[in-house]
Amino acid sequence: xxxxxxxxxxxxxxxSIAELQxxxxxINHMEAEIACDGLIGLNRALNESFDLIVxxxxxxxxxxxxxxxxxxxxxxxxxMIVSAKKEDIDKVRGLGLGADDYMxxxxxxxxxxxxxxxxxxxxxxxxxxxxxxxxxxxxQIRIDKSAHRVFVLxxxxxxxxxxxxxxxxxxxxxxxxxxxxxxxxxxxxMDDFDTDIxxxxxxxxxxxxxxKKGKLSESPIETIWGSGYRFNx
Numbered sequence: 001x002x003x004x005x006x007x008x009x010x011x012x013x014x015x016s017i018a019e020l021q022x023x024x025x026x027i028n029h030m031e032a033e034i035a036c037d038g039l040i041g042l043n044r045a046l047n048e049s050f051d052l053i054v055x056x057x058x059x060x061x062x063x064x065x066x067x068x069x070x071x072x073x074x075x076x077x078x079x080m081i082v083s084a085k086k087e088d089i090d091k092v093r094g095l096g097l098g099a100d101d102y103m104x105x106x107x108x109x110x111x112x113x114x115x116x117x118x119x120x121x122x123x124x125x126x127x128x129x130x131x132x133x134x135x136x137x138x139x140q141i142r143i144d145k146s147a148h149r150v151f152v153l154x155x156x157x158x159x160x161x162x163x164x165x166x167x168x169x170x171x172x173x174x175x176x177x178x179x180x181x182x183x184x185x186x187x188x189x190m191d192d193f194d195t196d197i198x199x200x201x202x203x204x205x206x207x208x209x210x211x212k213k214g215k216l217s218e219s220p221i222e223t224i225w226g227s228g229y230r231f232n233x
Contacts, residue, residue, distance in 0.1 A: 005029065005030060005031050006030045006031065006051040006052065006116075006120050007030070007031045007032075007033070007049065007050050007051050008025055008030055008031065008032045008033070008050060008051065008052050008053070008054065008116060009032075009033055009034075009035065009041065009044060009045055009048075009050045009052075009053045009054070010022060010032055010033065010034045010035070010054045011035045011038065011041030011042075011045070011053065011054065011055045011056060011059065011064070011067060012034065012035075012036065012054070012056045012059075012082075013036045013037070013038075013056065013058070013059050013060055014056075015034075015036060018034045018036065019034070020109055021054070021109060021112055022034060023109075024109035024110065024112065024113050025112075025113060025116065028113050028117070030116070036060075037059065037060050037061050038059035038060060038061040038062030038063060038064070038066075038067055039061035039062045040061070041055070041059070041062075041067060042062060042067045042070055042071070045067070045071050045075070046070070046071065046074055046075070050077065051077065051078075051120050051123075052077060052078040052079075052080065052116055052119055052120055052123075053071065053077065053078075053079050053080070054080045054082055054112070054116070055067050055068055055079060055080065055081050055082070055099075056081075056082055056083060057081060057082075057083040057085055057090070057094070058083070058084075058085075064081055064083065064094070065093060065094060065097055068081060068094065068097045068098060068099050069097045069098065071098075072097065072098030072160065076160060076161050077123065077161075078100045078101075078119040078120065078122075078123050078161065078162075079098065079099045079100055079101075080099065080100060080101045080102075080103065080115065080116070080119065081094040081095075081099045081101070081102045081103070082102075082103045082104075082105060082107070082112075083102070083103075083104065083105060084104070084105040085104075086104050088198065090102075091104075091198040091202075092198055092202055095198060095199055095202035095203065096202055096205075096206065098160050100119055100160070100161065100162045100188075101115055101119065101188070101199060102198065102199065103115065114190065115190060118188065118189045118190045119188075121189065122161075122165065122187075122188070122189050123161055126148065126161060126164070126165055127148060127161075134146060136168070136171050136172065138171050138174060138220070138231075138233050139216075139220045139232075139233065140152065140153050140216065141167075141171065141211070141216070141220070143164075143167070143168055143171060145168065148161075148164060150164060150167065152210075152211055152214025152215070152216050153214060153215055153216065155214060155215075157210050157211070157213065157214045158210075159207070159210060160206075162187070162188075162203055163203055163206055163207050163210070165187050166183065166187050166200075166203050166204070166207060167207050169183070169186060169187050170220075170221060170229075170231035171231060173231070174230075174231045174232065174233045175230065175231070175232060175233055176230060176231075177224050177227050177228050177229070177230045178228045178229055178230070179227065179228040180197050180200040180201065180228055180229075182228070183200050183228070183229070184199060184200055204221060204229060207221065208221060220232050220233070
């Protein structure tokens with residue numbers, strides 16, 4: 001963020017769509033830059049400072065899935081995938097590679113702006129330097145909120161921003177059943193969109209995998225069939 005203005009990178013090969021998205025973002029007081037080639041977009045994402053990156057899937061040189069994977073290996077900023085691909089498997093794949101959100105084309109530019117603003121706001125709140133040092137520990141899982149670090153059985157496990165935020169929400173609100181729609185509103189700070197089920201389910205799956213990787217014998221996040229999820233203490 002430069003001079004208090006959020007900087008967005010749009011990796012989109014359809015110039016008319018990219019320019020429309022850029023116009024709406026700039027109308028809403030954000031800076032937006034366009035990369036029409038996948039490899040160029042990846043290089044800019046890795047070597048420049050952006051507050052959020054919007055990635056199309058079908059791109060010249062490199063597809064959006066690979067771009068998302070490579071960015072997530074190096075950076076933890078919000079990533080949004082946008083695509084005409086509507087199949088559930090594509091949504092799950094994109095979210096599984098570390099994207100924070102998946103929007104299916106066509107969508108309104110105002111919806112894009114709303115999601116971009118929500119993701120940036122949540123990210124800034126989570127990583128703000130003025131956050132008070134605070135430790136929360138349940139079931140051998142310890143979260144250092146100010147340092148954005150998670151420890152399982154004493155060993156650090158790396159979580160993406162949204163995985164961290166979702167786990168933190170569960171640990172701050174344990175022993176209560178949360179529906180997927182509620183989790184989407186609380187953690188993503190947005191009204192229900194058609195991606196909420198996939199977004200929440202995939203992120204919970206990734207959290208469970210990482211807790212298991214940390215040698216936690218049993219996941220505290222329980223699926224309550226027909227209702228939602230509960231973090232058990």
